[in-house]
Amino acid sequence: MFYGEKLYTIREMFSYTREDLAKKLQVDEQLLWKIETNQMNPDFKLINEMKNFFNVQTSYFFEKPYVNAVSDTGKIAFRKSIGDKREGIHAENTFLDYFFTHISDIEQIVYPVLGPFNSYCHRVESKYNLTQLTHEDIKNIAEEAREALNIVSNNRLMYSLEISGLYIVERKLENTIDAYSTWLLEDSYPVIVLNSGKNSAVRRNFDMGHELGHLILHQYVDFDEINADRLKELESEANLFSSYFMLPEEELKNDFLKIGNPTKPDAYIPLKENYKMSIQSIAYRANKEGWMTKEENRLFWKNINKQGYRKFEPLDDKLPIHIPGKIRSLIYNALKVNESFITDWLEKYSVDIKYFEYIFNIKDDFLSSNIIQPSGYHQTQNVLKLHNHWK
Template sequence: MKLIFYGEKLSNIRKLNGLSRKELAEQLDITEQAIWQYENDSMLPRIDVLNKLGQLFNVDTKYFFTQEYLIHKVSEEKIAYRAEDRESRKKTKLEITFVNFLDYYINFFEQNLLIPQMPIMDIREKTLKMLQETNEDRNECIKKIAEFVRTELGLENNKDLMYTLEKSGIYIVEKKLGTQIDAYSTVTQDGRLYIVLGTVKKSAVRRNFDLAHELGHLLLHDDVDMDILSSADLKTIETEAHLFASAFLLPEMQFVKDFQSLTRKSNPDYYIELKRKYLVSIAAMEMRAYALGLLTYQENRYFWGQLNKKQYKSFEPLDDEIPPVRPGKVRALLKFVLDKEVMEIEEICKEVHIRPDFLSYLFNLETDFFKPYLTTQKDYFGHTEVIPIGDFRDKTSTR
């Protein structure tokens, strides 16, 4: 029986790892033309090249000789980047491949579980209806939607934002996105929502705003084709997502009451306790307050002068004291499935011809995450020690 090399699988796994053909060729010490020929099924790689590919991508060589299983559920028009980020077409295609892999393996691990209807789906439908039926200014509608969503999610304290969004049904993961991209969001063809956060170390308040911003995209811009928007249109939807995040994290009635207690509204140092409470940056709180008419023009000018003078634009008070929270839902899913022996990691890897390190890379897990499940003699966990799917918050999930 003749073995068939599937070049599409090499192309996809190369993109998953963020490599161009040229970069992969350099790592394998072959020509870029050779990579092109492999991926277009024009030439079969030598044995030594196959072995290097397996080591580099943490797969068995047999991986490249089985048909592609990846299901393409994400497209360019559904990737919500910052306006400037969309200039990189290459980057967008790489991230599409990443989310398609991510979605495939989450489906793989969930296939034997009963997953209930998630609240975020109902919230999205109601939000869309509010946008379609409103006769008022769109920005005013977005503010109302933000407070409506906060109420629907039952978010009382911003420190619980990550947990609340994951519990609502959004899948949040971390990935190396470089220094230019903070986060992005997308929705699959069958309606699964993703937020991808960069792993570059940043403050908890910055991460909270990223989460709220991407939530805004997922709720407000489902009907927007991101791939054909002009630069001006992209800036408009970015502004809308910012507006949503601000109103969502700083609900008007509560924030106005707290802000009015400040004795020096134009001095950034007087915002520190509010920052501790809301987990929102000093700069973002002032912008929200100014938009609500809580500062005069002169107070606003003086505030930004002081912010620059104190060099708070790059680093604010408390930024190094409040640890950012890490996602926990996907980790809890994997632990639940493996602890309960719904699946065996060896069987999973054997079925799709990958190695555990492939999954560690995909889900941004520590390299020894699967080690307890690879030993012959297992430590079996009692029921109380297993993280349930419905309550995956882990106190160790903060940096």
């Protein structure tokens, strides 16, 4: 029996609309709709094209669905910079269900050390009224979070967040989306999804701080139910959290007062290198804190425009962009326990290795190099020597 719902969910997970997939496979969109709703079965030629397209085996579509619904669209802090702010949310919801299914596979073999993030969120919940946060509340929560999560320096921010208990994964998102975050499985698994297409280290750091703010401050918000004005308020709170989390006040003030002339953008380069945050975000924060005069702030932005730094600042092409390492590390440790883990994975779900490379955004041969071929597979001595047969 061909399971049409498996075609539907894997299409969603790969972020293709039915129209998109129909064009890719050169078939009618209505035909795909009938297949996905189990009104008809595809022919063998189309099944072969679909399995190659999604990097799965033919049997994938004939086995019962295995993905459990653990993600809730209302829990996903997701917005676009333009257009429909929640368009595409269902595809990300499906991706998160797949993601959690396979993270659970890994955790059945090796379980990550429980970090302080979840317990810190519970402390925040008991200490603050999260429905009526003040500016001072957000500042305090951000500074407390930095201490609780043991963020000594922004140089190893991603590593520190991962060992604190978060899962961070890269995924190709629309250009209008920087990142999003959510809690999975009844608010027990915090996840941040970063846009793999964004190529700025400082932007990535701000995005992680922003999504961390959503996870801590807005854990019980239903993002499906709020209006545009409320969403704007929550985004402002997350931005404020990120600023205080990434740029701790006392340390930043001491460093800022040493730069000399605050109207010259290049004077901020050492601060950018130290905090791994943009020159503009540092100056914006300094102005908000009252460390600059109005005239100094005006001249700063005039010079930013004059020097063409609005879109590209010094060090933007020099600072390394860190990638998530927790999932790779867990897979590595799972292989130490069971060397056939990846091979078993492929057989269990009837998929090819590129399927998992896509879900976890692993671009090198780390996964493929750890596949164990069946005994005798492609060994020369087991190949029939036809030239001897025809003598």
